[in-house]
Amino acid sequence: MQPHIQDKLRTELKAFQAQHGRFPGFEDLMSATTFPYLDAVMRETSRKKAVLREIGRMVNPLLIFDPVPALPNNDLTGCS
Numbered sequence: 001m002q003p004h005i006q007d008k009l010r011t012e013l014k015a016f017q018a019q020h021g022r023f024p025g026f027e028d029l030m031s032a033t034t035f036p037y038l039d040a041v042m043r044e045t046s047r048k049k050a051v052l053r054e055i056g057r058m059v060n061p062l063l064i065f066d067p068v069p070a071l072p073n074n075d076l077t078g079c080s
Helices: 003-020 026-030 036-048
Strands: none
């Protein structure tokens, strides 16, 4: 991470500690309004370094779907 970004994050955390007299808790860290710069850094990091870059999908050729037979006169009374 860039040093100037780390410095801004440290400043934001130190300001919180000076104002509240405690270390931030989980709820504080998850709040975008409490730590707006931390929230922006995390969102940008997630955007640039996604955990899953792509999701692979593959068709299973052994999977066969039987057609559903039509019901006479659209009668659903025999279905349970």
